Amino acid sequence: MTTLNSKDLVKRGAIWAFIAAELAFFSIAGQFLSGSDSNFLDPGNMLLLLKQSAPLGIIALGMTIIMINGNIDLSVGATFALAGVVLLDSLSWPFMEDLGDWAIPLAWMFALLTGMVLGAINGLIVWKTGVDAFIVTLAAMLGYRGLVFMYNGEQPTSNMNWTLVDFAEAQFLGVHTPTWFLLGTAVVLWLLMTRTVHGRNAYAIGDNREAAVNAGIRVGPHILWNFVLIGFLAALSAVVFFSESGSVNPNDGMLFELWAITAVVLGGTKLAGGYGSIISTLGGVIAIQLLRKGLGHIGADTQTVNLVIGLILIAVLILDRHLNRKGKEELKI
């Protein structure tokens, strides 16, 4: 893969071209349709947009690895909610209150550990039972949601810690804390997928699991680690989001998995595994957030966002089909 042919360039550039088109459309259409005077391309607006993409983005980046692996994780929304509950609830435990502000890093650790444990449970089941990840995580989506409800019934879990809120709303070099987390995650995962053995194995397993086994890759532990990783990232996303909002509703994060998968697919990652890129997923996340914000900016009903994103997803699939029409699996009827 040292030389990129033109088709690859088209595929990798597509999401960025789409983002550029969105930017152009919304800033021009905004001139005529927007009620507000502010420019859509205003740097403040763009920074806010990045900040708002962080919670979904961090999960979608992890989902990319799972999907390159040829698996899927439908339980990330529930993991997100449970990690949020642990984060906020642990701050009010008696021994934590004695610690003052030192309780915060500890609460983060508890939340992240929760995510890693939930991910490990999924990964172990996938590895040891050989049941498809789709089914394992579908069931876990219900099970983990049950754990969320167990914590506090249908009541929200709230804990406003102003140190925490200040941290989450802080800006370093003009960029918000959640954005730094998103960018940091993207860099680390990009390095992981392009520069390490683990990353290479992830592609190999997704491309052809049997060949990977024959090549001596230990597929089981590899899959387990990836599920631990996405559990960790779902919890990290919760840490970033709930530190600021200070309140978890037991239904929070529902359908998050589907939005994350949408972002990953928009970025061009293949459901069948073996192909995909972290950076393109970042593009997919930004494209979705742009659409949400842009439609609001030009005064469209927020309800149309769902409609538009759904249709775009299908359009991407049709386009992709045409770009990839290369004999292999085609059997036209």
Add this chain to the structure above:
Amino acid sequence: MTGMTRKDVGTFIAKQGILIAFVIFMIGFAMANQRFIQIDNISGVIRSSAILGVMALGVTFVVIGGNLDLSVGSMMSFSTIVVLDLHDKIGPALAIPAMFALTLALGAFIGLLVGYLRLNSLIVTLGMLSAIHGLTLTWSGGKNMDIENKATTWFWFFGQDRILNIPVPILIFAVLAVVLGLLLAKTPFGRKVYAVGGNDQAATFSGIPRARVVFMTYIISAFCVATAGLLQASRSMGSQNNVGQGMELEVLAAVILGGASLMGGAGTVFKTVIGVLILGFIQNGLLLMGMDFYVRYMVTWAIIILAVWLDVAAKRGRLWSPIA
């Protein structure tokens, strides 16, 4: 039983695991609480499972055909909202067929994309989940829908009436289950659905029109969703925009619990009904035992994984996965 080796017993348990589990659960719940096996309780459980069940019947066809349908939940919200809205505008006699037509059109669109254009069903229906939700919100303007004059309409019949003392939702669920069960098990079309789901290419080479068969499975699914929307609307006579949200995955859970393989080619309508009933009775049994409502989520989690695990284990002949 002398002729059976240990392995035979294992295979038998694994194959009939779902029925065995069902029986054990029923006996356990019945011993724990007498109320559980009373007729009115049983009929109550089946009635409240009917909406999920009707949707699961349709999804069974899609899954056996080797595809997925994640859009049924949001499509059910759409049907419910549309029929409630049209009820006040053109009357129930016209609103119901109009709603069925619109829902079937959505199903046809999905069938076109997945069947004829051969797009990935997971992503198409994921996109449709979102798109139809948007459509519903646009239709209702984001507001809840309510029937204005609840006293004078006969619309409540489908969700609330009884015939021969049997609740109508149960009757509809039962009739649909029998009809679709026969369609799947006893007709050439049914055999084609299995063939397409089992081996796409082989089916094509033996002259089965794959595209048309897949298209039809989505039409059947949409028909079931429309029926479920009708039951929902008629039961509550008013609805929020997201009444079916999240049901797509519960429906899928019931279908998988019934033993349909996500790879396609396996499953039956009868087993899906069992899957639906297991979910319903477990929910009810746990509540009667005084458990909190969330316990059922965790029990469902364990049951789905155990059920599929046993199934997979029976097929490969060993309990643990051979993955290194």
